Amino acid sequence: MVQSIDIRQLSDAIFVEKDNGTKVHYFLYPEFEIHQNVLPANTVQDWHKHQAIEEIIVPTKGSVTIQVLEEDVIKDYTVHCGDVLRVKKSIHRIIGDKQEDVAFTVFRFVSTGKDQSEIIKNDKVDCEEWVQKVSTKPKG
Template structure:
């Protein structure tokens, strides 16, 4: 029977240190991927893009720059703790120009081109009464 809640810790992650010094812990699932990253000061990722994968990046500490090539022009945005980036198929890289490390979480998935907004907004079910009956509260 499949577990309803799956907890995975860092020991179970596929851990790598990239050539730029970024420490990555990959958590792989059949329909998506999550990885945590710690990018050291002065580190620059290689330029890259994705053909089908979309990334959502949440900065969890520090500050980084996202650089993109848009219409043959370099675009740069500074992002900080709490900011969320949605990266589609642009040519991009992340840069840490600061004196301290920065951390971020990347959620990677292959979008299906169909809006799931209604499901996402309305999927929560209230289970308070059910749980009270079970637990006798």
């Protein structure tokens, strides 16, 4: 049997407002997490790093500055709406815009360290013919 989709509403998420004002909706799954964040204007998150997880950040409103400690020097990088940031094992923190709230989505998972690119590229199976054959829904 084909498994159906899983839709989680914003109201299904675990909501946390952090001490610094960051608002986070946590969508938790066994294999990964998705966080929807709103960072108020002038907010600076704490310095941190991740030991085992992979964290991907995609700004969805505005731009964020990420500060990274590289060879004992703090470096600033700006990530714009639609860009994709992979933080890897860096010591980092996120700084919001000085004027406006920013929003970003965070994808968190434990990477296997194996190259999965061929599986990812070739995973799609065309079902157009099968759906046309079994579908009872009127067309149009």
